[in-house]
Amino acid sequence: MLRKRLALVLAAACLALALAACGSGEKKAEEKKEAPAAAKQEAPAPAAGSAMQVGFIYVSPIGDAGYSFAHDLGRKALADVPGVTTSYVESVPEGADAERIIRNMAAKGFKVVFTTSYGYMDPTLKVAGEFPDTVFMHCSGYKTAPNMGAYFGRIYQARYLTGMVAGAMTKSGILGYVAAFPIPEVIRGINAFALGAQKTNPKAEVRVVWTKTWYDPATEKEAAKSLLDVGADVIAQHQDSPGPQEAAQEKGVYSVGYNSDMSAFAPKSHLTSAMWNWGVYYKDVVEKVKAGTWKSSSDWWGMDKGIVDIAPFGPMVPKDVQDKVLAAKADLLAGKDTVFAGPIADQKGAVRVPEGQTIPDADLLGMTWFVKGVVGATE
Amino acid sequence: MNPDLIVPLLAAAVQSGTPVLFATLGEMFTEKAGVLNLGVEGMMLCGALAAFVTSLYTGSPVLALAAGGLAAALVGALHGMVCLVFLGNQVVSGLALTILGTGLADALGTPLVGRTAPGFGPLRLPVLGDLPVLGPAFFQQDALVYLSYLLVPAFWFFFARTRPGLRLTAAGEYPAAAAAAGLDPIALRWAGVLGGGFLVGLGGAYLSLAYTHLWTSNLTAGRGWIAVALVIFAAWRPGRAVAGAWLFGGIMAFQLRLQAAGTTLPSSLLLMLPYATTVLVLVVAALRRGASRGSDAPEALSVNIEPED
Numbered sequence: 001m002l003r004k005r006l007a008l009v010l011a012a013a014c015l016a017l018a019l020a021a022c023g024s025g026e027k028k029a030e031e032k033k034e035a036p037a038a039a040k041q042e043a044p045a046p047a048a049g050s051a052m053q054v055g056f057i058y059v060s061p062i063g064d065a066g067y068s069f070a071h072d073l074g075r076k077a078l079a080d081v082p083g084v085t086t087s088y089v090e091s092v093p094e095g096a097d098a099e100r101i102i103r104n105m106a107a108k109g110f111k112v113v114f115t116t117s118y119g120y121m122d123p124t125l126k127v128a129g130e131f132p133d134t135v136f137m138h139c140s141g142y143k144t145a146p147n148m149g150a151y152f153g154r155i156y157q158a159r160y161l162t163g164m165v166a167g168a169m170t171k172s173g174i175l176g177y178v179a180a181f182p183i184p185e186v187i188r189g190i191n192a193f194a195l196g197a198q199k200t201n202p203k204a205e206v207r208v209v210w211t212k213t214w215y216d217p218a219t220e221k222e223a224a225k226s227l228l229d230v231g232a233d234v235i236a237q238h239q240d241s242p243g244p245q246e247a248a249q250e251k252g253v254y255s256v257g258y259n260s261d262m263s264a265f266a267p268k269s270h271l272t273s274a275m276w277n278w279g280v281y282y283k284d285v286v287e288k289v290k291a292g293t294w295k296s297s298s299d300w301w302g303m304d305k306g307i308v309d310i311a312p313f314g315p316m317v318p319k320d321v322q323d324k325v326l327a328a329k330a331d332l333l334a335g336k337d338t339v340f341a342g343p344i345a346d347q348k349g350a351v352r353v354p355e356g357q358t359i360p361d362a363d364l365l366g367m368t369w370f371v372k373g374v375v376g377a378t379e
Numbered sequence: 380m381n382p383d384l385i386v387p388l389l390a391a392a393v394q395s396g397t398p399v400l401f402a403t404l405g406e407m408f409t410e411k412a413g414v415l416n417l418g419v420e421g422m423m424l425c426g427a428l429a430a431f432v433t434s435l436y437t438g439s440p441v442l443a444l445a446a447g448g449l450a451a452a453l454v455g456a457l458h459g460m461v462c463l464v465f466l467g468n469q470v471v472s473g474l475a476l477t478i479l480g481t482g483l484a485d486a487l488g489t490p491l492v493g494r495t496a497p498g499f500g501p502l503r504l505p506v507l508g509d510l511p512v513l514g515p516a517f518f519q520q521d522a523l524v525y526l527s528y529l530l531v532p533a534f535w536f537f538f539a540r541t542r543p544g545l546r547l548t549a550a551g552e553y554p555a556a557a558a559a560a561g562l563d564p565i566a567l568r569w570a571g572v573l574g575g576g577f578l579v580g581l582g583g584a585y586l587s588l589a590y591t592h593l594w595t596s597n598l599t600a601g602r603g604w605i606a607v608a609l610v611i612f613a614a615w616r617p618g619r620a621v622a623g624a625w626l627f628g629g630i631m632a633f634q635l636r637l638q639a640a641g642t643t644l645p646s647s648l649l650l651m652l653p654y655a656t657t658v659l660v661l662v663v664a665a666l667r668r669g670a671s672r673g674s675d676a677p678e679a680l681s682v683n684i685e686p687e688d
Contacts, residue, residue, distance in 0.1 A: 061596065063493025091489065091596070176639070182646065209638040210646035216600050217591040219631075222395060226635035229387040242493075243591055250501075265495060375641040 052112075054078060054286055055105040056088040057098065059117035060215055066240035067214075067276075070259045071116045071139075074278025081286055094119025099126060106131040112289050114282070115139065124148060135289050140185065142365070144296050151281060151299040153307040156192035156364075157332050158274035159236075160339045161310050161325050162256045163196025165271050166234040167204045168321040169254050170197075175206045176227025178237040178244040180214050182379050184367045186238045189274075191371045192339050193236055193256075198373055200324065207232060208376030217243035224248060234271070245270065254316070261311035273311035280306045300361065304333050340364065345372040384640075388632055389516035396621075396628025397524050398423075398585040398599075402606035403613065403620045404534055405578030409455075410610060411538060412571020413551035413564075415681035416458050417473030419579050420603025421480020426451035426583030428484045431594040434496040434587075443498070444523070444584050451580025452573045454480050459572040463565055466683045477603070485596045492595050498588035499523055521589045523581070530578075534617040547571055551677035554684045564684055582606070605657060612660050614668075614675035623660070630656050 056075050058068035068090060075086050089105075092098050098120050105113050106127055112135045115124045121141035128136040128148040136148040144150050166175050175197055179186050190208055197204040207230060209223040224235050224247035235248040236256040242265035248255035249266035257263070257273030281301055288294040301307040310329070313322050331337040342353035347370045353359055359367075370378055402419055409416045416422075430447030434440055458476050461467040499521040507518040538544040549557035550567035557564045586598050605627055613619035634649035642649075668675065 061489045061492040063595075065493045069493065091485075207639055207641060209635055210650075211635075212646065212650050213600075215595055216598075217593040217595055218395075218586055218598065219600065219635075221591050222391065222632060223635045223639075225387075225391060226632065226639040229384065229391075229636060230639045232639075241593065241595065242495075243593065246495075246591060246593075376638060377643045377645055379645045379647065 051083050051085045052286075052290060053108070053110040054084055054086045054282075055110040055113045056086065057092050057101060057105075057113070057115045057117075057120060058088060058090040059092060059094060059119070060240055061091050062088075065242050065257075065262055065265065066259050068116070068240075070276040071114075071278055073260070074276070074282045075114075077279025078282055078286055081283060081290075083290070084286055092120075095123070099123035102127045102136075103130070106134045106136075110134060112137065112286060135285075135294060137285060142298070144298055146296055149285075149294075149296045149299065151285075151301070153276060153278075153281070154300060154302040155274055155276065155308045156188050157303045157339055158308040158310050159189045160192040160196035160332075161329055162236065162272050162274045163193035163198075163206075164200045164325045164328060165310075165313070165317060165321060166193070166236060166254070166256055167197030167199065167201035168324070169271060169317065170201060170204060170234050172231045172233045173201060173203050173205060174230065174232045175204055176224060176230075176232030176235045177206050177208045177376075178220055178223045178227065178235065178239055179208055179210055180239050181212060182210060182368075182377075184365060187370065187378060188364055188367045189238050190374060191367065194371050194374045195339060195344070196328075199328070200321070204373065206236075206374045206376075208370075208374060210376075211239065213239075215240040217241040217246075220244055221247045225251075228253065242266070254314075257311065263311065263314065267314075270311075270314045271317055272313050275309055275311050277306055277309055302332075303329070304335070346370065347372060347374060384636070386512055386515050388629065388636060390520070391632035391636075392625050392629030393517060393520060393524060394590065394628065395631050396624040396626075397527050398582045398590060399602050399605050399609065399627055400527050400621060400624035401530075401582030401585060402579045402603055403582075403609040403624055404530060404617060405451075405575040405580075405582065406606050406610045407575070407613070407615055407617065407620060408534070408547075408578060409571045409575030410680055411551050411615060411677060412547045412568045412575075413554060413677055413679045413682065413684075414458070414462060414568050414572050414575075415469045415473065416455065416476070416572065416575065417470060417607060418455065418458055418476025418480060419606050420599055420601070421477040421484075422451040422454045422576055422579045423480075423583035423586070423599045423603045423606075424484035424597070425454045425480045426580030427587040427598050428488045428491075428583075428594060429580070430584035431488075431491065431496050431587040434498055435491070435494065438497055440498050440588055443496075443588055444581065447584025447588070448577040448580035451583060452576035454483075455572050455576025455579070459569055462683060463568055463572070466685065469681045469683070481597065488594055488596060494594065495592045496587070496594075498592045500589075523585050523589050526581075531617045531621055548677070551679055554679055568684070579603075579606075605653075608657050608661055611676075612657075612664050614664065615677065616675075626660075627653055627657065 060068045062068050062072045078086050089101050114137045116139045118140045124136050124138045125143050128145045138150050140152045141150050194206040211219050211223050220239050220243035224244035228251050233253045235244050237244040242262050245255045245266040249269040254271050255269045260275050262273050263270040338358045340359040342357045343355045344353040346352050406419050426447040429450030430443040433446035434443035461472040462469050504518040508514045550564040554564035609623040612623045630653045634652045
């Protein structure tokens with residue numbers, strides 16, 4: 001009898017320990033402050049003259065290559081802004097937990113809170129209603145409020161340029177693209193990549209494999225391998241892990257990275273990466289809030305403002321290809337090219353965008369069709 | 380289909396099946412001794428993390444592999460404590476172990492996400508590796524895959540032909556008889572829990588040392604649960620475990636290749652395939668078992684050994 005009871009207690013203790021372990025990772029992250037003294041005070045609003053607190057919420061661990069890593073580089077760039085301290089919480093699941101953590105930051109007197117993943121949109125909106133004096137900035141969504149702005153960057157411009165590099169470097173004419181989820185943001189990126197590739201290699205085709213994960217290196221690597229098996233000799237990706245890069249390097253073919261410069265993961269295969277540079281935007285927002293000139297808006301910055309760029313070319317990219325891509329970049333910067341300028345046909349060959357027209361932003365944000373030359377399903 | 384597509388598919392099936400195979404054999408080993416351990420997923424993750432950390436800091440994949448096995452065995456020992464010492468419910472304890480293992484690996488491993496560690500790379504076997512079709516499919520893999528080739532017959536031999544194997548089986552089938560024969564069934568079950576835990580850890584280590592050379596939270600992505608299901612599918616026989624693991628790996632690899640080949644089927648349907656197959660296979664296995672009116676499971680599986688006082 002006694003033993004049975006003991007066993008029950010032990011099982012309960014085991015469960016409790018498990019829960020504690022689940023919770024502790026998050027708590028630890030919450031305490032990671034850049035300037036602990038200023039950040040830990042519980043006062044609802046910091047006294048005048050004290051540092052302005054800026055918080056960031058990430059959906060995945062920062063690691064050293066992916067989506068959250070790129071946002072964290074942006075956060076670090078705020079170190080140059082005087083009178084601002086920053087802190088972050090990583091690995092916050094999209095949902096109820098997110099709302100609690102966003103509210104926590106607002107209650108602690110943070111002046112600006114950046115929520116960096118799509119699924120944080122509704123929690124952010126809800127908390128924004130409760131804390132009218134705090135500025136909330138939500139990444140990649142579409143809902144705004146008087147004290148909540150939406151923002152994203154035109155990463156497709158960078159993908160277009162990386163597509164040009166890939167098109168110039170492929171021998172088989174088949175480019176592999178490991179993609180996370182069939183949502184407009186990812187589809188837009190694939191289309192831009194394909195249009196870029198066709199600019200340097202009109203016959204280039206882009207084969208898409210969906211993994212339905214943002215970060216599962218094993219599956220993403222396997223997906224890349226499946227593309228290599230059908231003859232792809234450049235692997236591009238829209239994932240948060242460098243798994244596809246690893247597969248490309250092992251096979252001895254080229255790869256194009258995403259989020260940040262992925263050359264460290266596959267130095268022999270890395271042509272370039274489409275990368276984020278959130279720092280310029282974060283500085284702009286924080287400085288405006290400091291000056292009291294910030295107004296809620298929906299921002300979609302482009303390469304001209306420096307929010308997206310491509311990583312330095314790998315040594316295997318010939319000079320003439322580099323020059324061509326840099327010339328195209330200059331055209332984008334000058335507004336002479338918009339990536340999605342007609343004529344553009346869809347997968348079946350039907351013309352979607354006639355000559356002389358370009359796809360308006362609203363359609364880009366809801367894009368659910370592939371351009372000609374992309375092989376794969378859009379769902 | 381032409382061989383150019385079949386061969387890489389076979390190779391991928393073997394590779395993505397290998398971590399599941401190790402875990403399946405580990406769970407089978409533990410269950411043979413009469414202990415049901417549903418903590419495989421959590422133990423695999425702890426094994427994967429321990430292996431990754433060891434490789435990162437020592438640079439030795441072999442040492443890392445051992446660390447992965449030991450870490451999982453250590454986590455499994457918690458299950459042994461609950462079930463063998465305190466006679467707790469094996470199902471509850473196993474589930475708790477999965478939650479604990481996942482949380483622990485997540486909490487400890489977060490700072491390592493995104494780093495790469497040395498591990499096992501492809502190793503072409505002489506002679507065998509040059510065979511047509513079979514060579515590239517089965518003998519140009521990494522060292523751990525070859526280890527799994529050896530492990531399966533060894534596993535069979537151990538339980539079918541050796542005295543310690545029979546004793547473990549006795550502890551799982553009829554512990555009272557084992558005790559009457561002068562054996563210590565509790566000690567035997569401990570051997571089952573720890574030995575099986577070690578093998579499960581190798582499965583985890585495979586993910587972070589050979590399949591990828593990365594660590595991330597939830598690297599196993601449900602493979603531990605597949606292993607638990609495959610033990611039942613395999614009817615506690617190692618040969619069938621190979622079939623099950625490679626089938627699962629094969630379907631996983633197949634659906635990705637189907638996409639790469641340019642299918643227009645929705646990817647959501649394709650991604651369901653490995654899991655739908657697992658369910659189907661379990662149903663078929665259950666129906667067959669119903670027809671033969673017998674059970675392949677160890678007789679005393681998940682039944683604790685009560686003291687006689």
